[in-house]
Amino acid sequence: MTLSVYWGIINDIVEPARMGSVGGFVHFVSNIAGILAPAITGFLVQWTKLFQSAFLLSGAVALAGALAVAFFVRSEPPIAGVTDARGGLAGRSA
Numbered sequence: 153m154t155l156s157v158y159w160g161i162i163n164d165i166v167e168p169a170r171m172g173s174v175g176g177f178v179h180f181v182s183n184i185a186g187i188l189a190p191a192i193t194g195f196l197v198q199w200t201k202l203f204q205s206a207f208l209l210s211g212a213v214a215l216a217g218a219l220a221v222a223f224f225v226r227s228e229p230p231i232a233g234v235t236d237a238r239g240g241l242a243g244r245s246a
Contacts, residue, residue: 158182165225 158178166174193206 161221161225 159175162171162175162178189210192209196205196209197203199205
């Protein structure tokens with residue numbers, strides 16, 4: 153996912169007081185994946201002698217991520233009195 157999608161999902165489901173912590177954790181996980189992916193790709197290509205295996209693995213990981221978002225990210229109605237990042241009531245359009 154791109155940076156704007158990360159922040160869009162985080163902004164929709166996380167209360168404003170925890171945006172920084174959750175955003176930092178999400179970026180930590182994505183950066184760890186960026187560090188490990190080249191090594192895993194290299195080992196996979198060396199083991200199978202095909203780049204196709206690396207592409208299949210990356211496609212499977214992307215599909216798993218999309219399914220996780222589809223099944224686990226819920227949009228719940230805002231709690232009365234909770235404000236959004238702009239200081240307005242959550243769920244109200246400005």
